Amino acid sequence: MTLREHDPESVGGYRIESRIGTGGMGVVYLGRSASGRAVAVKVVHTRYADNPEFRARFRQEIAAARRVSGAFTAPVVDADPEAARPWMATAFVPGRTLADRVDESGPLEWPALRRLGTELAEALREIHRAEVVHRDLKPSNVLLLEGEGDDGAVRVIDFGISRAADSDVRTQTGMVMGSPPFMAPEQFSRPHEVGPAVDVFSLGAVLVYAATGHSPFEAENAYLAAYNTVHGEPRLGELPGGMRPLIARCLAKEPADRPTSGEVLEALAALPEELTDGTPAEEPTPAPEIPLTETVTSPLGGTEAVRPGRLRRARLLRDSTDRGHRGRRLWAAVAVVAVLGGTGAAAVAVVTDDPVSTVDDAVPAAPRTPSAGTAPAGWRPWHNALGSDGKDQPMGLGPSCTPDALGVFCASEQVALMRLDPASGNTDWTKPMSRKQVDGFTLRQPVVRDGTVFVYGADRSQGVDAYDARTGELLWQLKGPLGDFEYLGGALLVRLDPLDSPGSARYAAYEPRTGKELWRRELSTSSPSPLYEGPGGTLYADLRGGSGGIARVDARTGRTLSSVTAPKGDLWLATIHDSTAYYARWQDDSGVSADFFVQDLGSGKTRRIDFPWSVEPEAPPLVHGDTLYIFDYGNETLLALDVKRGKPLWSSSRDLRVFSEPSYHDGRLYVTMPDTSILALDPRTGKEIGRTSPSFDTAGRSFEELSPSSVPPLLVGDVLYGVTGPGVFSVPDVT
CATH class of the missing domain: 1.10.510.10 (Transferase(Phosphotransferase) domain 1)
Incomplete structure (x- = not known):
């Protein structure tokens, strides 16, 4: 394989001649020592270099490889696990x-x-x-x-x-x-x-x-x-x-x-070197079918793509020290780690050319509700690199954007809030960020609901600023520091104390347009983010570890309307959707789970689903009907699971390289791809319906240089909006 533009000329004194292969964790090069000896040089990807756990595992790999060097392994020649990009060189073995x-x-x-x-x-x-x-x-x-x-x-x-x-x-x-x-x-x-x-x-x-x-x-x-x-x-x-x-x-x-x-x-x-004619072969035994039972071992995990605040909540939760309050950024369905071998082959399971489905191919595509057939006046396809020249920005360093029918709203270190016109992608207005240096200041993805945009305060106090989404007028603000905020049940819910406050959490609810305080209440809970959307202007409050189970609360008054007892054990509440709660059970103190519980919050009845493997649930699933749709960041695949029957429905091919959380619009699933195109899938079969043209030029850049997007595509009328590493874009819907 030929070298690419960003490949090194030498590593550890070894001259790099070509690529042998690449995978999820690193690249293997063919190198030459000063004496001309051929070596295979494994170099980890830049994005893992600052991960202490990965470095520890890489040191372990080097030690293990040295320990077993012998007649049946490729001996280690040199290594530097402490380099800016850790590397290891082994004797080059010609073969396949x-x-x-x-x-x-x-x-x-x-x-x-x-x-x-x-x-x-x-x-x-x-x-x-x-x-x-x-x-x-x-x-x-x-x-x-x-x-x-x-x-x-x-x-x-x-x-x-x-x-x-x-x-x-x-x-x-x-x-x-x-x-x-x-x-x-x-x-x-x-x-x-x-x-x-x-x-x-x-x-x-x-x-x-x-x-x-x-x-x-x-x-x-x-x-x-x-x-x-x-x-x-x-x-x-x-x-x-x-x-x-x-x-x-x-x-x-x-x-x-x-x-x-x-x-x-x-x-x-002891077996003979040559087979005799009397060695029959039997007919292959067919693989067993998965039984359609209420309880079945199946992978589970996912993302909830439609709520902008979820990823922010995920990152905040990830920082919690209590194992019962772990993060929600990734909920790996099967966290199959692609560790690169000497040939550069990634550890990927069965890869097919098309999405795999257990649904009969004769099943017709899901019916699609006719769209409004609308687009903003004067709209044409556009893309905006947001000052990055179309280069993928390191995760967490670039602007954080939320698409909406009224425009794309972005916040960055330099700009408290800006709106991109939905028709042209041009900047309509910006709100400057204070230049004051404040320790611990973090960005917050804008929350856009009902014509109002909520962001962390421009004064860097970690408060809340509320703007009119059309005009950019500042409507009201709260001084910080505040723990977090979300728009739920028609109100803005603000945590008034830090996320790590032990035993309780003080919350206040505000009228979104005026900032009028609706109620204030202390919740007895061990969860750093205990509130979830409920039906009809209500909330669900996770009061486990405090005063009770799961309470249904009036979003306008803060009064408790009813409650149910939660399942017993060290369970993590992954999400609540349509009055159903989804939990995962931790295994001892490992932070991983192999058991899952689904609870009807009306009756309190709970049923259990077992996994055949342990997973770390770190992000809520996208739930539609009885199906969970999961974006597996680690394998860049999309998985659909029938929760009612406990049956995996389909999985996308890893060849597709799904590159964003999914969204569900108008009877279709949408995901962003590495080349900045948007793919539409039939939600029942996983079959590709079509895809848009790429919006940015990613030619010459490998997948390893790009970052998956935490923001799902948004469909408004006949127009799709996407957020990727290179920037934001708008394209016509897939026909």
Whole structure:
């Protein structure tokens, strides 16, 4: 692969010649030492360089790779985990991955398959003797050497998520580390407790892939593959008969039922070097169907794209020290970490050309309600880079914008508030920001409702300023510092004390246009953000950890109208939608969850859904009817789940690289793409309806240089508005 404009000329004294590959965490280059020796140089992406946990994991990767360097691994030559961009150089191994070999030439014949199995088992035996667990053995992490005398020899690469037995560096909270469908069941449900048995499970899955061209738990997408891994039986019918019982033992659900890597090596070495004619192959066993039951193991997570204040609330919650009040920025459906291997192959599960659906393809597209057919007078497609020259700005440093029918409203470090004309994208008016330096000042995404815009005060006091959305007239203001604010139930709800106040929270409600105080009340709660939208001018208040369960409150008077007892346990209230509460249960003090609860706030009845893996729920889902729509930031995919039946409906292909939270408008789902186009999807099947043309030129920039958007597309009449790293834009709706 050729070098790109921003690639380094050298790293650690090694001259960079070309790219070997790229993935979610870094880039691998072919480099040369001063003496001419070829090395593979792995360099992490800039955006991870300041993450202490990532640096700790990278140090662990280097230590693990050095610890197991031997006949079946690529030895570490040099490394600098403390560099501005941490890097590691290993001996360059000429060859291709097992994934490439099978993709290009088909499944392996018996002699090559037997050799692969014995050498992989021997490699794992040596890795385990060094007290290291690889945890991500898969076809793209197995290199087959090329060249005289070495053709077909095995090297195991990428110890990016390995763990030494004596290491105290934990997997990032909530991250399921690995690559379905080559992961063991316990990696989904107990990721902090994995041992050498997970590598044996992966070895069995890799050998099935090498022999058949598919994994034993093949499915249309990563989520269903994980379900099959935890609950289904492996497809082994195409394996050579003599190997089948051994592989079945490797793929046992319980770690204790699997052989050790040494036992696998002995069993494979005992098999004949040539197969006899009496080795029949059975018909493949079909993958089990997911039962349509009320309680089912399924991934769950998502975003609530329609409320501008949610991401702000998410970031504030993320800073909370109480594990029960964790953040809501990401709710990873399957947090499959793409750690780059020596070949640059990312740890991505099943990738298809089109969105995968469990819905019959014959089902017609969801009917669409005719739109108003309107656009602002004189409107034409436009884009505005907001002074960045169209370059993607680091997350949190650029302007924070909210699109609305009256325009796009943005706040930045320099401008308290500005409005872009919805027809042209030109700046209508701006409100200057005080130049006074204030410790702890943060930006707030503007909240726009009913012709009024609310932002943090221009005086930098962390108060609230309310403006007329059309004219920019300052309507009223509150001096700070204040904890946070949101528009709920027809009122502006303001937290009057800091978010970390123990045991209670003081709230006041204000008339949005006049600033008249409607009520003031202290809520006994342990939640830093306890209020949610309710029906008919009401609110729901999360009073757990304080005076009770979930209370329904009149938004205009602050009076409690009714209450229900919340489910017991250390549960996180993810969101409330249509009088239904969605909770997740924490596992001990890990901050991850494998149990989910859905409660009717009228009757108080609760039902439970189990996950087949542990997740860290950090953002509310976008709920429409009985379906949750989830933007998985980590994998840049969109997932739809039927909560009523507990069934995954469909998942977008990772090839699409979904790049924003989703929105639901007029019978369609909309998401922004990396090239700044907007994609429309059928919400029932995930099938692409169409997409707009890109608004910014992103040519020459890799995905790693761009940032997913926290703001979903907005449809107003026949016009779409989008917010991306390069800026904001407006385009005609997909026809």
